[in-house]
Amino acid sequence: MGEKLKGIVLSLIGYFLLIANLFAEVELTVYNQDLGLVREEREIEIEEGIRELEIKDVAAYIEPTSLHFKSLNYPEDLRILEQNFEYDLISRDKLLEKYIGKEIEIKDKEKNKVMKGILLSKRGGLVVKVGKKIYLEPEGMIILPELPEGLITQPTLSLQVENKKHRKHRIEISYLTKGIRWRADYVLVLDKDSRRADLNGWVSIDNKSGKTYKETKLKLVAGDIHKVEKQKLWSYRNKVGLAEEAVVPQFKEKGFFEYHLYTLDRKTTVKDNEIKQIEFVSVYDIPVEKVFVYEGVKHGKRVEVRVEFENKKKNGLGIPFPKGRVRVYQPDEDENLIFIGGDEIEHTPAEEEL
Structure with missing residues (x-):
């Protein structure tokens, strides 16, 4: 073959x-x-x-x-x-490394000639010995006789x-x-009076595990898992609009041991070397409160501005929020959204304040 x-x-x-x-x-x-x-x-x-x-x-x-x-x-x-x-x-470097000290062929496509020689080194370019002559970085297509064992x-x-x-x-x-993780990202859009807001949450799955998972049942665990470390390894686009009702979430949440388990209600494909984003929560017209906080020891003379809301069912919420980043926007006089700040939230249970 x-x-x-x-x-x-x-x-x-x-x-x-x-x-x-x-x-x-x-x-x-x-x-x-x-x-x-x-x-x-x-x-x-x-x-x-x-x-x-x-x-x-x-x-x-x-x-x-x-x-x-x-x-x-x-x-x-x-x-x-x-x-x-x-x-x-298999990789180019590993193949060449297996052939150091062995005979290889280099084909000149323009002249249609093949040169045979011993590969001496591949560091910084090929070094090939042909007879008594040494060729540095010879041009042409490298031809190896067979696949080395172990690759x-x-x-x-x-x-x-x-x-x-x-x-x-x-x-x-x-x-x-290893090589796969997920995080939550939230977008909070305030109205001009900072009294109501729309909230969109996304989960981002970053897959660098070296495998594509086709048509898989996807579950996400929120919480810090205790595990033995140092194990040897073998080897937006987001449209915001106002509405009165929350969008039906794609993930179903339930408690599991001391964690929260989120299960996608459909199968999906998670490709290798891909960041996949799936909408997690979408709630509109939430009552919010703007709070001014002064902590002299922590912030000096600076006054901190916070936006708070209740994570309750009456607001279309009442679900545990996974740890993640929140970015806050507000429209200006021309109805254009302006980024006004952001923060990190920890894993937040239902019925608590955010």
Whole structure:
């Protein structure tokens, strides 16, 4: 099987006993603290005996020691003997590094000639020895004879399992991963008299975990999770308008342990290297109060101006507010919105003042 990657030509012959890539269901739970919980169900046909199982398309920043693997339909027949996480992904630098001291080819496209030589170094450019001559940064397309051992095209979990009977298993796989987090952002628009306001809240999910989660059930956990640190890793546009009723929220909130769990009422796709924004709350015409606060020890001669409102059901609220940034706007005489300040709020329970 041949593969071309960024001008580097290589050939690859691979043998896999089993590849598990049949998704049945994906669920993603994202925490505030650069942490995500991935849960997947896959249907895998496994032969009897000790077998090698390769699970591709896992997060690049998976914490392997957090892996939970279970057969949902035949749990007593299947167990893991060994597990390995392969994360040494193909890149130009890694490919060249594997060929230092070995022969490579460089093809001159204009002259249609191929030069063979020993790669001495790749730091600051290629250094190639051809006979007794040394070529510095020779121009042309680099050609490698084959894919070096140990490099893979995507993160892969390799499992050795023991299966009592040849059958199709419905496998549950769950694990923790770094590289993904969420935050809340709020926009508060005051009226000219600073007596009423519109509030829009968004959740922003920043995914740099090395995996795209397609059509996933999305949950967000608000609160600071206690976890063991220093684990080794393998590897607006916003239109504001006045209305009397609140928009039906997309997230359903409920308490869970000592945290708040927000579940999106539909499936969504969270792409790798993407910041996805989803509306969290949208309430209009809230009664607010402008308060002047003077704290001499803290602020000196400066007087602080605060905008306060009650987080109650009678105002279309009455829900826990996740920690996040609030930006406040107010229209001028020409009805143009002017940014007048902002602040951070902590996790705020329902029925409390904001």
